Amino acid sequence: MxxxxxxxxxxxxxxxxxxxxxxxxxxxxxxxxxxxxxxxxxxxxxxxxxxxxxxxxxxxxxxxxxxxxxxxxxxxxxxxxxxxFDRYSRVEKALINAVVESYLQGVSTRRIQDIVSRLGVENLSASSVSRISQELDEKVEEFLKRPIDHPIPYLYVDASYFKVRDNSRYVSKAFMIVMGVRDDGYREILGARIADGEDELFWSGLFQDLADRGLSGVKLVISDGHKGIQKAVEKSFLGASWQMCHVHLMRAVLRNVAKKYQEEIAEKIKIALEDETKMQQLIQELEDRGYSKSADTAERFRFSLWNYRAFPREHWRRIRTTNGLERINKELKRRSRVVGAFPSDKSFMRLGVSILIDINEEWMTTRKYLSMDME
Structure with missing residues (x-):
């Protein structure tokens, strides 16, 4: 009691x-x-x-x-x-592993050395690191290769960038994540991959992997306006619609607007997203005010802004943006900040996917993301 x-x-x-x-x-x-x-x-x-x-x-x-x-x-x-502490320990192990791997490779900074000292793992042997790495690699592989058992009507895709060592230099790499809403209303992280960029080839490869694991029933794909994503979606999900994320649309339009007018234009974009006529009027206004690049951006995505309206109204708020993935990306950035730059792709995947596993487990044990009863 x-x-x-x-x-x-x-x-x-x-x-x-x-x-x-x-x-x-x-x-x-x-x-x-x-x-x-x-x-x-x-x-x-x-x-x-x-x-x-x-x-x-x-x-x-x-x-x-x-x-x-x-x-x-x-x-x-x-x-x-x-x-x-199982979930806590998995991420903790991955974090320590990434830090110590940098330390043992001799590429650590003074900050990394200080972290290693505070963690009390200066004497962690290479064999111990190898054993932890193997254990984490198995968990990562198991998660990323598990079957997809439910149809996925809504698919969200996004990527964020992290510094990773490639041979003798550090480069920025894309961590691509695919999230779906299942036919029972629960969210699920379906796949993730680290790649050199967001070209069509990389996204197509990830989508094919999902198809091989059983992905089906996709009706709407929500993402930012990256051309690589668009092309891969068009070829990989025939019959599905592509939805341009409203938040990313606003960012893209405002990118070429003078800072002192951004707040004003942002409010007009919100109003214009209500229907096509208002968007046409905004595009003309941007052109007249000398913001031709912003006008071109809005024009380019104009026919992909309202595809979400073909689905139940109760779903609209959550299927017109990639906000769910944005929160995941912020969590990944926050949790990986202590490492800074990762010593290898595998090192990043151990931490990144461990965090995704935790988030996924939480989603599957809480309430549904959407009610699918009205479909």
Whole structure:
């Protein structure tokens, strides 16, 4: 039974109350795990006991509601094992692996050396790094090769860029991500790949991989206006429509507008996105004001701005932008900031895909992204 004081905290301050409830629950889970592994209740004197308690070790866990401080049970005779930190440990391992791999390759900066020291892993051997790498590589491969069992009516594609070492130099590489909304309304990260760029060839290869794993039922593909994506979508998803992300359209148009007028034009773009007539009027206005490049951009994407309206109105807000992927890209940037530049493609994939696995697991255990009942 939940302690009454935790329920009172929840009613008074829901944010802090949720953290306390989650902390209580996860500590309780570990207590039950400890009872199972020791084969005895705390202080219970029985011959079948396998291990004796040896206090607790405080450990932090980052969650959607903030960082939790948990009490992990300790045993004298054996190591205590828990599922609570599995997701946390996977990303943590990938992060440490990337940092230490740079360190061992002799390409680390003073900042990396300082991080290694603070992590307490200066003496981590090359064989240990290799073992961790192999374990993470297996998890990455398993995730990226799993079958796609559900039809995917809505497909979102986007890429962000990261510094990766290529032979003796560091270059910017594209991390391409494909997310879908399944026919049951749940979101799922379907695939990811690191590539030298976003040319049609790279995207087509990723889409073919998804098809080989069972991707079907695609009706709408949402992305930015990159020509490589557009061409790959046209050839890979016959019969599907392509939707230009409204947020990316606004950014592209404003790129060639004087800064002092950007706020004004941004408001006009929002209004113009309501229908084609208003967009035509805005294109003419941009041309008349000398922003011919912006006018050309709006004209180029004009026939791909309203394809989302062929689908249920309740879906419109979430299928006219790639905002869901934008949030993932921000999280990838935030979590990888400590590394800075990755020593190899594989090193980046270990961390990047580990983060995607965590996000995907969270999506599959929370409520549906869209209600598909009205289709």
């Amino acid at each position: 939940i302690p009454i004081e935790l329920l009172e905290d929840y009613l008074i301050d829901q944010d802090d109350g949720i953290k306390k409830l989650l902390t209580w629950f996860l500590n309780l889970v570990m207590q039950l795990e400890a009872i199972q592994q020791a084969d005895a209740e705390p202080y219970q004197r029985i011959d079948s006991r396998k291990a004796h308690r040896n206090g607790y070790k405080e450990r932090s866990l980052k969650t959607r509601v903030g960082e939790l401080r948990l009490k992990k049970p300790q045993f004298r005779e054996i190591s205590f094992e828990t599922k609570v």
